[in-house]
Amino acid sequence: MSAVADARRLEARVRRALGLGRAEALTWTPLAGAHASARVFRVRSGAGSWIVKRSTGARAFTQERAAYRRWCPALRARLAGSGVTTPRLLAALDDDRVLLLSDEPGARPQRAREPDALAWDHMAGAFLRALHGLPADDDDPLPLVSAAAQRLEAALRRAEPALDRGSRAALRRRYGQPDALAGTPRTPCHRDFGPHNWLVSEGPGDPARRLVVLDFEHARPDAWASDLVKLACGRWRRRPAGAEAFGRGYGRAVYRQRGQLDPALAWFVALHGVATVAWAHAHRDREYLERGLDAVELALA
Numbered sequence: 001m002s003a004v005a006d007a008r009r010l011e012a013r014v015r016r017a018l019g020l021g022r023a024e025a026l027t028w029t030p031l032a033g034a035h036a037s038a039r040v041f042r043v044r045s046g047a048g049s050w051i052v053k054r055s056t057g058a059r060a061f062t063q064e065r066a067a068y069r070r071w072c073p074a075l076r077a078r079l080a081g082s083g084v085t086t087p088r089l090l091a092a093l094d095d096d097r098v099l100l101l102s103d104e105p106g107a108r109p110q111r112a113r114e115p116d117a118l119a120w121d122h123m124a125g126a127f128l129r130a131l132h133g134l135p136a137d138d139d140d141p142l143p144l145v146s147a148a149a150q151r152l153e154a155a156l157r158r159a160e161p162a163l164d165r166g167s168r169a170a171l172r173r174r175y176g177q178p179d180a181l182a183g184t185p186r187t188p189c190h191r192d193f194g195p196h197n198w199l200v201s202e203g204p205g206d207p208a209r210r211l212v213v214l215d216f217e218h219a220r221p222d223a224w225a226s227d228l229v230k231l232a233c234g235r236w237r238r239r240p241a242g243a244e245a246f247g248r249g250y251g252r253a254v255y256r257q258r259g260q261l262d263p264a265l266a267w268f269v270a271l272h273g274v275a276t277v278a279w280a281h282a283h284r285d286r287e288y289l290e291r292g293l294d295a296v297e298l299a300l301a
Contacts, residue, residue, distance in 0.1 A: 010096055014052060017091040017100055020045060028052075037217060042103060051087065051101040060217035061097040065089070067216035068099065071134055071188050078130045083210045084123050104212040106199030120200055121235075121242040123211040124193075125249025128227050131188050136221040138186040144223060148178040152271050158278035162289060163296070170300055175270045180263035186221035194230035225264040228254055229272045232265055233295045261298075270299035 011026065020026070024045045031040045031051075037060045041052045055061035068089035076085055088102040109120055140147065152175060156168055190197075192215060199212040228246075232254070236243040240255075247253045254262050261269060273295030280289035 010054075010093075010098065013093055013096065014043065014098075014100065017093065018047075018050060020047065049103040050090065051103050053099045053101060055097040055099075055217065058097065061099075063219050064215075064217040065092050065094075065099060067188075067219040068092075068101070071131065071219070072216070074134055075127070075130050078133075079126065082123070082126055084127045084130075084213070085210065086213050086216075104199055104214075106201050106210060106212050109195045109198060109200045116200075117239060118241060118245040119209060120195070120198065120211055121231075121245040122249040123209075124198070124213075124231070125246040125251075127211065127213055127249075128190075128193065128224075129250045131190065132224050132227070134188045136185070136187050138221045140186065140221070144184060144186055145178050145181050148181050148223075148267070148271070149176065152176065152178070152274065155271060155274040155278055159274050159281065159292075162277050162281035163274065163293075167296055167300065171270055171274065171296070174300070175267050178267050180267050181223055184223045184225075184264060187224055189219065189222040189224070189227050190216060191218035191220065191222060191226055192230070193227040195235060196230075223264060223268070225262065225268045228265050229268045229295075232261060232269055233272060233291070233298060237298070266299055269295055273297075273299055 011028075014020075015022065015024070015026070024047065027044045029042045029044070031042060037057050038053050038055045040054075043050050043052050053064075055064070068087075069092075072086040072089065076088075079085060085104070087104050089099060090102060091100040092098070093100070109117070142150075152171070156163070156171065160168065190213065193213075197213060197215045199210075199214065201210040231246065232243070236246075236254075243254050247255075254265055256262065260266075273292050276288055276292030276295060278292075280286070280292055
């Protein structure tokens with residue numbers, strides 16, 4: 001099927017799912033920052049606007065559809081009145097790996113004033129507290145500690161051409177046996193959590209302040225600390241007070257005394273750093289290589 005024919009067929013299916021007639025004019029706008037694993041559009045008509053997300057991979061589509069069906073309704077119920085929410089799943093077109101989602105107001109947080117920035121961190125903590133408190137269907141036959149050890153070792157092998165021998169040895173000594181994860185259950189996790197997947201309504205003291213969490217294509221049960229990695233490696237390094245605000249929303253501190261990361265979070269920072277180095281080397285991406293090396297440095301500090 002040609003690309004033009006496929007686009008026409010998809011538009012017809014979207015119209016039917018949304019209850020729109022053929023005479024209803026639609027405009028399709030690609031959204032900036034669209035994922036490599038998905039194409040995302042805002043579709044508008046005189047009746048409203050919606051988000052159409054088409055995944056290129058079966059696993060990403062399946063995981064995101066499951067999260068929107070099982071976890072997000074429960075999250076919206078738990079977080080009602082808090083200003084924290086998620087988009088609503090309107091329809092899933094399984095044959096096309098397409099999700100039709102509510103178009104939520106807001107924008108990515110950009111250089112927010114300090115009170116606003118801390119408010120988003122606090123709300124992010126409240127979101128993850130609710131998410132991690134949901135029941136998890138952990139059907140992974142491999143215990144978390146064993147799986148974690150395998151993940152780190154595999155990442156270290158992939159990163160070998162770009163990560164010096166001393167760093168690899170230090171990472172294996174400190175994190176090769178993930179004792180910090182012993183006794184940690186798998187809980188529902190977003191696994192790509194950070195401001196790049198938030199929409200916020202800004203304004204100091206705004207009673208309508210909202211935080212909308214997007215993009216659940218990586219979502220599956222994992223250790224709680226896997227959801228804090230990108231905050232610890234980015235936002236909180238620039239603004240440590242954000243970690244304290246997050247902790248108040250989450251219900252537990254993420255740093256120990258003197259700025260030390262929680263041991264479970266430190267382990268995931270190490271994994272994130274090594275995996276990012278490996279990915280950046282394979283894709284010849286200098287910016288991501290620097291990010292990965294920075295995370296490795298944080299893990300070994």
